[in-house]
Amino acid sequence: MKTTLETIGIIHSPFKEKFGIPRQPGLVPEAVATLELLPPYDRPEAVAGLDGYSHVWIQFLFHRTMREQWQPTVRPPRLGGNRRVGVFASRSPFRPNPLGLSVMELRGVHCDRGVELELGGVDLLDGTPVVDIKPYVPYVDSIPDARGGFAPAAPERRLPVRFTPQAERQLRQRADGERVRELIRGLLEIDPRPAYRGEEEGERVFGMRLHDFDLRWRVMQGRVEVLELAAGY
Numbered sequence: 509m510k511t512t513l514e515t516i517g518i519i520h521s522p523f524k525e526k527f528g529i530p531r532q533p534g535l536v537p538e539a540v541a542t543l544e545l546l547p548p549y550d551r552p553e554a555v556a557g558l559d560g561y562s563h564v565w566i567q568f569l570f571h572r573t574m575r576e577q578w579q580p581t582v583r584p585p586r587l588g589g590n591r592r593v594g595v596f597a598s599r600s601p602f603r604p605n606p607l608g609l610s611v612m613e614l615r616g617v618h619c620d621r622g623v624e625l626e627l628g629g630v631d632l633l634d635g636t637p638v639v640d641i642k643p644y645v646p647y648v649d650s651i652p653d654a655r656g657g658f659a660p661a662a663p664e665r666r667l668p669v670r671f672t673p674q675a676e677r678q679l680r681q682r683a684d685g686e687r688v689r690e691l692i693r694g695l696l697e698i699d700p701r702p703a704y705r706g707e708e709e710g711e712r713v714f715g716m717r718l719h720d721f722d723l724r725w726r727v728m729q730g731r732v733e734v735l736e737l738a739a740g741y
């Protein structure tokens with residue numbers, strides 16, 4: 509029996525650090541990534557028929573949490589970060605085996621140079637190693653009346669997001685400015701601040717590395733203000 513997993517592909521995503529990544533797939537549809545299949549798995553036959561599906565399951569390694577010690581309980585952000593549940597009752601990256609599972613929109617299958625899948629609504633760090641791909645099969649995988657434990661529905665709170673003139677200028681200078689603007693809006697309106705900072709406003713400037721820039725923003729009177737797309741790192 510084979511007991512080791514092979515990396516079959518690598519994720520190329522805008523997320524260069526963990527902070528700010530949506531906590532589940534689908535929360536920010538504008539978060540688009542490509543999955544590049546690696547040799548010897550980069551064969552068009554291996555994905556033949558996949559384009560008939562709108563969504564896929566991606567199994568991956570939490571490669572940036574692998575060295576952490578596992579704990580039997582975790583504090584999910586969903587519970588404000590101050591209540592514990594069992595690790596197996598959570599989707600936390602800190603688990604005995606660092607395996608993640610995300611269902612994502614399949615926006616395209618490209619076989620012109622190797623094999624690349626275009627994915628929408630991703631919650632994955634750039635460089636994430638992927639160990640398997642499976643089609644999402646609605647009649648098996650969708651259970652509309654299932655119970656959702658401590659996370660019964662997507663968080664509803666959406667903060668208004670406005671861009672300072674400086675941020676606007678920086679977006680206009682980019683060829684991908686429109687797409688990046690929608691991505692930033694999608695990411696910040698769901699408020700990526702850690703739960704314990706939820707009510708802290710004003711002074712504090714947050715930063716996250718996105719694409720080739722450092723995004724800086726703060727929260728004032730219940731609104732997100734995008735300050736700048738600071739130069740690369």
Ligand code: SAH
Pocket residue numbers: 526527529530531532533569570571572573599600601607608609610611631632633635636637
């Ligand atoms: N949908 C998956 C992942 C949920 S946890 C599952 O249920 O298994 C999602 C969080 O994992 C993201 O917010 C990000 O902070 C973190 N993450 C994403 N890619 C990662 C990686 N390659 N290594 C470590 N952490 C990662």
